[in-house]
Amino acid sequence: MAIIVIAEDEFLLADLLASFLEDEGHEVRSAPHGVAALKLVRAHKPDLVITDFMMPLMTGLELAQEIRADLTLANIPILLVSGAQGDIGRDHPQMFNAVLDKPYDQTALLIAVGRLLSS
């Protein structure tokens, strides 16, 4: 079982993602924007962060930069899930360990999560 923080402003996607991961036995914490997600990351030191790109207050890229800049959090794997900014994520491999383009299916998500948690 792993602790996973989700940063996603769209509640339907956030709820769906959380349900999938909880069904796999993971403990999930969700935040509707980057600022709230960063607080969760600092509080829970998760095994994985899954983040959207476009969000209020703090983008997924800014969230990743904050995490990488904090030595106590810098090694947490980050998965970017995005509909339009996937390429920005791929251009920043030092920030994102993997990128999943929206819309994605359950299998692709679980494979990506499994790989990042096992690495």
Next chain:
Amino acid sequence: MDSGVPGLNEVLGGGFVEGASYIVQGHPGAGKTILANQIAFAGAAAGRKVLYVTLLAETHTRLFQSLGTLDFFDQSRLGAGIAYVSVFQTLRDEGLSAVVSLLRHETKRQGATLLVFDGLLNARDRAETDIDVKTFVAEVQSQAAFVGCTVLFLTSTRLADDSPEHTMVDGVIELNDELSGVRSVRRLRVRKSRGSVSLNGFHQFEITQKGVSVYPRLEALLASPSILDRFSSERMPSGVEGWDEILGGGLPQGSVTLVFGPSGSGKTSLGLSFLSAASTSEPGMLFGFYETPERLLAKADALGINLRAAHTAGNVYLAWHPLTENVTDKLAGDLLEKVRQLGVKRLVIDALAGFERASVYKPRLVEFFAALTNELRALGVTTLATWEMQDFAGPSVVAPGPDISSMLDNLVMLRQVEMNSQLKRVVTVLKVRDARYSTQLFELSFGNRGLKIALPLQPVVGATTGIASSPEP
């Protein structure tokens, strides 16, 4: 602020007022989301920063998939020019005041000068009292106005004029999609507009591959012609041998002539002859609903009318608008745009009924034609329009109504008259405004070298009824 939506700036009286707030309302499917996104993408293309905030269940990915089929959608703008964010969770978990706070921070962070708030109904549902709604709208718009940000609140409910939201905002735009007979008609109306003089009433709009296009009602848009009408006493050769003499020297320049008669009486042929005299200094256009350009050219060839030469030389433009589902004001807009663009001086409209058929509210046609003809006169265009009479022969003459006839400068009637077991085409000039003209009846003949009006009709009785007989000796 330029809306980026064809026709909408004119309806709004010059576009959106910078820093003002508007409600865009309409039932689901009315076109609000497409309209707002088109405005957002146009703004981003013009260098604006746009914040698009949703409170809806539809995911942004799904929204992008549906918008992706439209020409204005540009994926490269997502996150770079337009930021799409959802604040539903903030509303659900923390309430309206948290949303206001989040919007303030986000507007500042993005440097947004356009904020689209899609889902005002959800915010309304979260409010406990009307005061809460008022406070929410007031706070969002005042903090946006403070940084010069224009706000569009989208809502799928039809808010009453005295709703708290309406009383607070600067403008209200309503979108409708209703049935007119078997036809679906989209209409837009600006119900409120502070700081600009908008065009009143309904204006039809379409949603196509290009997005939304609004067609301002012509009589509202051109309540007065765009430029002053300069009266000219000059005459324009009609292109028909013998006709100029009857008209008193040709068609008065900058006038509107209605040629009416039954099918086959020679209306279109007369129009083609008029256009064959087009030149570089007097470009011509046929704005037609029935025959394709190629058929018109073939028809002119067959009648010996040298239209093809003027067409090949680029002096005549043939515009064909099939008589299918048209929008009256779109047709008029296309016509006037081409007239201005090409500098048209000789215009044939074949036939005025094409506008009538497209109209979903016929009582306005008198005002519509008044605006159209006034503008054509102001632009110095000499227009020949046709009107088809229902009966081929017989005493009844169903002419355009007096309201329409009186706004036309010249009236010419064509009839097919039975004489000595033969049908002859007879032309009668009923009116030439402010000029002398021949009131005699003349025969219109079709020869190998085009149309010709040679001799007055031999003395008969009852020619205008369609059945002539020899006069009593």
